[in-house]
Amino acid sequence: MSIAASLSLCIALxxxxxxxxxxxxxxxxxxxxxxxxxxxxxxAANVSIEPDGALQLGRPLADPRxxxxxxxxYWQNVEDGAGVKLRSRSLWDHVIDLPNDxxxxxxxxxxxxxxxxxxxxxxxxxxVNYATEGGRRRLRITAxxxxxEILEARTEFAGDMxxxxxxxxxxxxxxxxxxxxxxxxxLEALRRNVNAVRVGEKKSITVDGPEEIMPxxxxxxxxxxxxxxxxxxxxxxxxxxxxxxxxxxxxLATDAERLRKDGRDEIADELQELAFGMRRHINRELSRARxxxxxxxxxxxxxxxxxxxxxxxxxMRTPRGGALSWRLDIxxxxxxxxxxxEATELFGALLENAVKWAATEVHVSAEREGVxxxxxxxxxxxxxxxxxxxxxxxxxxxxxxxxxxxxGLSISSDIVDAYGxxxxxxxxxxxxxxxxxxxxA
Numbered sequence: 428m429s430i431a432a433s434l435s436l437c438i439a440l441x442x443x444x445x446x447x448x449x450x451x452x453x454x455x456x457x458x459x460x461x462x463x464x465x466x467x468x469x470x471a472a473n474v475s476i477e478p479d480g481a482l483q484l485g486r487p488l489a490d491p492r493x494x495x496x497x498x499x500x501y502w503q504n505v506e507d508g509a510g511v512k513l514r515s516r517s518l519w520d521h522v523i524d525l526p527n528d529x530x531x532x533x534x535x536x537x538x539x540x541x542x543x544x545x546x547x548x549x550x551x552x553x554x555v556n557y558a559t560e561g562g563r564r565r566l567r568i569t570a571x572x573x574x575x576e577i578l579e580a581r582t583e584f585a586g587d588m589x590x591x592x593x594x595x596x597x598x599x600x601x602x603x604x605x606x607x608x609x610x611x612x613x614l615e616a617l618r619r620n621v622n623a624v625r626v627g628e629k630k631s632i633t634v635d636g637p638e639e640i641m642p643x644x645x646x647x648x649x650x651x652x653x654x655x656x657x658x659x660x661x662x663x664x665x666x667x668x669x670x671x672x673x674x675x676x677x678x679l680a681t682d683a684e685r686l687r688k689d690g691r692d693e694i695a696d697e698l699q700e701l702a703f704g705m706r707r708h709i710n711r712e713l714s715r716a717r718x719x720x721x722x723x724x725x726x727x728x729x730x731x732x733x734x735x736x737x738x739x740x741x742x743m744r745t746p747r748g749g750a751l752s753w754r755l756d757i758x759x760x761x762x763x764x765x766x767x768x769e770a771t772e773l774f775g776a777l778l779e780n781a782v783k784w785a786a787t788e789v790h791v792s793a794e795r796e797g798v799x800x801x802x803x804x805x806x807x808x809x810x811x812x813x814x815x816x817x818x819x820x821x822x823x824x825x826x827x828x829x830x831x832x833x834x835g836l837s838i839s840s841d842i843v844d845a846y847g848x849x850x851x852x853x854x855x856x857x858x859x860x861x862x863x864x865x866x867x868a
Contacts, residue, residue: 436599440592447588452581456549459572463551464535466490466570470502471555474513476564482512493517497544499573507565518543523550523569530554530567539574547574613637617644624651669709676702727766731801732757734770735791738778748782756792763799764866765846773842774803777862780836781805784860804861809854836862 466488473485482504492498493515503514503523511522521543530536532554542548550571557564613636620632631648634640679702687695735755742748763770774791781789785805793801836852839862843850848866855861 432603433600436603437596440596444585444588444592448581448585451584451588452577455577455580459549459577460535460537460551463537463549463570463572464553466502467535467551467553467568470504470568470570471553471566474504474555474557474566474568476557476559480559480561482506482566484513488515499542499546499576500571501542501548502568502570505567505569507567512566523548523571525552525567525569532556532565540571542571542573548572549574549577613640621647630655672705672709676705679705728762728764729767729770730759731761731763731770731793732759734763734767735774735778738771738775739791742778742782745782751782751785752788754788754790756790758793761793761795761799763801765842769842769846773839773864776836776839777803780862781807781860784808786859799864799866801864801866802861803864804855804859806855806859809858809860810852812854815852815854 469488470484475483475485477483487493488502490500492500493502495517496519498517501515501518501523503518504512505525506512514522523540523542525540526538528536530552535551535553537549537551540548540550548571550569552567552569555566555568557566613634616634616636617632617640620629620634623629624632631651632644634644636644679698683695683698683702686692686698732755735757739753739755743751743753765773778789778791781803782805784807786807788806790804791802793799840850843864843866846866848864850865851863853861853863
């Protein structure tokens with residue numbers, strides 16, 4: 428259950444608790460009012476008028492608090508024009524000061540007044556007429572209770588209610604969490620299947636869930652199938668293109684050599700440049716098709732030092748590479764999250780570029796601090812800062828005199844992008860060129 432839903436549930440329970448406490452207080456007040464009316468009726472029934480006109484209470488009320496001084500439960504009888512005639516012992520020497528309001532005989536009246544200790548009393552009163560030989564006598568019979576007793580009852584009820592609502596909230600939250608966990612279990616299975624497809628462990632989603640999510644599974648599988656067919660089609664077209672142009676390119680290269688032997692160097696150079704450009708585009712399309720097929724392939728882990736050392740040994744067997752000093756600062760436990768083929772192509776292109784331009788040294792280092800950072804640098808002349816932005820673009824060669832297709836750094840950039848990383852080109856201090864690769868850990 429979300430935080431918002433949990434908060435809404437708690438607020439609803441708090442409001443319900445407040446409403447229940449208010450209802451309980453109203454109930455207690457009504458109940459106390461009924462008890463006070465009962466006391467008043469008992470007092471009215473037990474009051475007698477003596478021959479000398481004095482008032483007497485024939486039988487005391489049963490509640491012992493009426494006999495305990497300042498107990499919080501009181502009664503008194505007031506005669507119109509004569510003042511207080513009778514009162515409970517609990518009032519001691521105090522008198523409840525009643526307001527001068529007119530009360531209809533026989534009708535109960537309730538209100539709050541100040542008590543003998545300054546407390547607030549909840550008071551019930553009734554006017555009763557008594558017929559005597561000397562005429563009618565009017566008594567105002569009153570019973571009162573300390574309102575703090577009502578407040579204490581409300582407080583105790585609120586405390587018990589708070590505990591009960593807290594337990595209820597925990598039960599509801601646990602039940603909701605369990606219901607959501609059980610209800611979303613098929614979606615969790617679907618998520619695991621989607622992740623398995625993403626990392627290449629599966630080709631499609633295979634989940635046995637509720638019929639409500641099966642249309643979604645079918646649509647996703649259709650999308651995956653269409654994507655796989657599109658990738659295979661692209662790879663097939665690229666391969667067909669490469670095979671179809673292999674023979675014409677070989678013929679062009681042969682014709683260029685024949686023309687050069689005949690002394691027609693200008694035409695030979697044009698044919699050779701044309702064949703070179705066609706081969707460059709073919710290699711580019713083949714590389715793009717292969718990189719597209721990486722999506723959905725199983726995630727692999729390749730020891731980086733093994734790949735770089737293997738490439739270093741190969742370059743050291745070349746005249747140019749054998750004349751350079753090679754320095755590798757790669758921990759043995761560092762791995763790169765791609766296959767051996769992709770890693771070899773990536774660093775083969777970078778090291779080939781370094782060998783081509785280095786003066787005396789090629790340096791490769793790697794470190795893992797949250798992400799994997801790899802540095803490939805040489806001590807050559809370097810590249811002017813204004814030219815760095817052109818590197819990595821397909822077919823761009825900053826030195827037309829040096830042999831190459833202008834695709835090495837571009838393909839390296841594509842490989843790094845395919846694995847969610849970044850590659851930056853810069854200038855080594857004091858001079859030279861460097862490529863900095865950052866890949867997810």
